[in-house]
Each structure stands twice: as structure tokens, then as C-alpha cells.
Amino acid sequence: MALVKVPDTPMEVIVDLLTKAKDKAVSCSTVPEELKGHLQKALDIASGLDVYLEKMTTQESEPLRELYEKTMSHDWNQVHKEGKTIFQLPKECITGHVEGQTLKMLIHMSQAKRVLEIGMFTGYGALSMAEGLPDDGLLIACELEPYLKEFAQPIFDKSPHGKKIIVKSGPAMDTLKELALAGEQFDMVFIDADKNNYINYYNFIMENNMLKLRGVMCVDNSLFKGKVYLENATDSNGLALREFNQFVSNDPRVEQVIIPLRDGISLIRRVSLARSCSLAQCTITDDDVFRGVKGLSILDRMRLDEKVAYVTGGGQGIGRAFAHALGEAGAKVAVVDLDQARAEAVAQELFIKGISAISISADISKPADVQRMIDTIVSKWGAIHIACNNAGINLNSASEETTLEEWDQTFDVNLRGTFICCQAAGRVMLRQGYGKIINTASMASLIVPHPQKQLSYNTSKAGVVKLTQTLGTEWIDRGVRVNCISPGIVDTPLIHSEDLKPLLRRWLSDIPAGRLAQVTDLQAAVVYLASDASDYMTGHNLVIEGGQSLW
């Protein structure tokens, strides 16, 4: 006997009813052709929808496909008869391809890192969401039936994302209590278990602050085949969902929307602080500390959206890391380098990451080049908000042998070049009444790094600090902040050459942190100095050297 598929979603119910109506109409000679035609059209539209969504949704991964097939071909009746599961589990309760991809998309969009799933079944939704999580993301899946963990784990193990999933067997409420006790919080919670408990899970999560401030709760089956709004529905699960939806829609702590995908997915998020504030029972000091300056959290205050930046020496090393950091924080970035090919390569890297970027070749020791760089950026983007004057050179010689050529060359780039850039960018920024200049100085501005001999470099970088202090105090009352970053010894491939090995050992013994700086160690500093969060800071030399200057 062929298995009759029970309609599982409002659309499947509509298709079922339209099919019956059309069959009846077709077999009845008194039904007008026009009505038959309308019925057929309605049926085509309704029955084609899920098929089309399925087809147009990005193909699932191999482990997900395997999980789906293994779930569908498993004899759940038999498993239950053998006493391996408490309940007889219908295979149709799997989330499946389109919903799985929707959850994965939500995880990406909300940049969630910690997810809680209530009701895992065979893990299709869990693995879909894990695929959307970053490498250090975590998903805790609550599942009543221990058998399902055994079922899913071998496929989780085949996926590179399976390691992000921890399955907690047993009643979800017990796991929730355990997680609340440990102070666990989540960016996303997916509720997809016993319908009559949805309201309890929801309230427990809200009352125990388990959903982070920016968190989202997703609730599956919230349309329950339409029974949530059909007047004569008596189905206990449908009625439980109806009560749940009504409760959430009246709950002033949250906002909700129900997406009519498959059997309905509710998206629920905590409302803004402003509303929570008026709801709170306790005494609140309602100020910028509580609400955030301009209503922004501290991390958002460090975002650089809509800002225009340039980075000189951006084609490699520290400059490249600065360009990426500023772009990741939201700025448009002009990558400037003496070497056009290098600048272009970094601009391409940024472009691939979705960052607006251009490349410019310029020799910062030449005023005409610097002016061309400034004009190019202003004509392209209309402003310059962030100027990273990072290009520099380091030539070594014993002081008694340092030639004037070496001295002049070093000063031309490191100090004169930095001044030329500060002045040209500063003029634009002073006109704008806003700007952030970040110069790259060096730990050598504070100490005399040894045993290498680099008089011109050390002196020029000390000059960069004084330049920064002077401009920083002169321009701050016109909205332009000038600071500098002093890195310690930065790890480059060159440093690991055989020749430099003894020098490297010596340096390492001088660094309390026990290692050289990576360019990535400097990235947060440049974003902070470029952002409005550092507005009260000017003329500062931010030293990042693993403690080396203190020993």
C-alpha cells in the first residue's frame, strides 16, 4: 500500500484541499470551465512553491544530504518497537533543506557565535546552523532521546563543523536549568521540541537572561498547519502554539514576526534598551553609560562605517594589517604604497572581503605625490576621515659611520614624509572639522633597541612622536586628533633568516611577552584610534611591544 503523505504545513494543506476540489470539479460536468481553470492555476501556484524554493536554495553539504537520507530511510517504527526511543518519532519532523539553509543564513547575518537548539531530532538543523558558525562557535543541542545522539554523532564527525556541536540528552528543561546555573547566554535560540512546552522554554530563557542583548529566538512550527488561526481547531499542539504566539505578541520585552516558510518560523528579538528601561522594576541610572553614547554599545562605537581612510605603506606588513583592520571595521580604504603592484594586491584582498578599496602609488617624501594621493581620495570619496601615516624605512649603521645620505634618506621618509602627509591630510580634516591621524612611530622612540645600530631610525621615530604630540594638541580643538602607535619588534619572514638567528634570540630574551609582535597584534589599536571611541585621546604614543620598553 502506498504511503499517504500527511500535509504538514499550511501550504501542503492548501495543496491537498485544492487537489481534492479540482478532482471533484473535473469529474463534475456542471462546474464551469472557468472555475476549473482557476482551481488548476491556484493548485499550480501552491504546489510549485516548495518545489521551487527547494530548487533555488543553495545545495546542502554532503554530510547534510547524508543525514537527510539516513533519517528518511530509517525505520523509526521499528526503533520505537525495540524500545530504543521513548516516543515514536515521525521522520517528517526533520527541518530539511530550505529551513536548514534559512537558519544557517540567520546565523551568518546575526554573526551568532553561541546557539542553543531545543529539540534536535537527527541533527539536520543543528548541523546546518553549525555550518554558519565561525570556527570558535558553539551549538548546544537539547534532545530528549539519547538514541538520537548516537544516530547523529557519526555524521557530525564526518563534517568539519560537527565539532562545534554538543548534544545534551534528556528533558530540555533540565538542560536549560543546568545552563542557566552556569550563567550561559546565547546569540540564537532555536525552539523546535514539544509544542506545549514552548511557552515554558521561552519564559525560562527570558527570565534567566539566557538570550543575549542582540540575540534572536527562532521558533519552529509557529503556524502549525494554519491551526493557530483556524477558528474551529481543536488540535492540542495547534492550540498550544496559538497561545504561545499570542503571549509573545503581547510581551513588551520582545518584538516578533512570523515568517510563513514551511510550517512557520517566528523570529523574536529583545526590544531596545529604551523600552526595557521603562519596563524595568529596578532603579536604573539612565545615562550614556547605561544606554551607550548615541545609543551605541562600546563595540559599535568602534565601527568605522561610512569613514574614508588611507594607509601609506599599505602594500605589506603593518600597513597591510592596518588596511584590513580599518576595512573590516567598515571604512573605505585607499591603500597607498611606493610599489603600485603591492598596493593593488592589497586593495584586491580588501575588495574580495567586500570592502571598498582603491590603490594609489605615492612616494610620501615627495609633496606632489602626497597631494595627488589626497586629491585622488577626496575626488573619489569626498572626504578623508582617517589618515594612517605608516610608511617608513630602517637603515642600520654604527653612528660613527652613519652617512648624511643615510640620515637624510631616513628622515626624508620617516619624519619629513610623515609631516607632509599629516599636513596635507590635516588641511582637509581641518576644513571638515573632523579627522583622525594615526602615525606609525616605534618603540625605538622610547628606548634604544639593541644590539643593532640604527641612529637615524631611532631619532626619526622620536621625531614622529614629537610631531604627533604637537599636531595633536594644536588641532584637537578643531576636531582633528593626532596619535601614534609604537610597535615593538614585528615578526617578518626576514627575521627568521640564519644570519639573524643570534639577534632574534637576544631580542626574545628582552621581551617579557616572550615573542615578537605579529602585525595582527596592532590591528585593534588602529581601529580604536580611528574611531569616535578615542575622541578624548590626542598626541598619545600607544606602545605595543609585549613589555619590551619596560625591561
Ligand SMILES: C[S@@+](CC[C@H](N)C(=O)[O-])C[C@H]1O[C@@H](n2cnc3c(N)ncnc32)[C@H](O)[C@@H]1O
Ligand atoms: C521537530 S523535532 C526537531 C527537529 C530538529 N530541530 C531538526 O532540525 O530536524 C522535535 C524533537 O524534539 C525532541 N523533544 C521532544 N520533547 C523534548 C523535551 N522535553 N526535551 C528535549 N527534546 C524533546 C523530540 O525527541 C524530537 O527529536
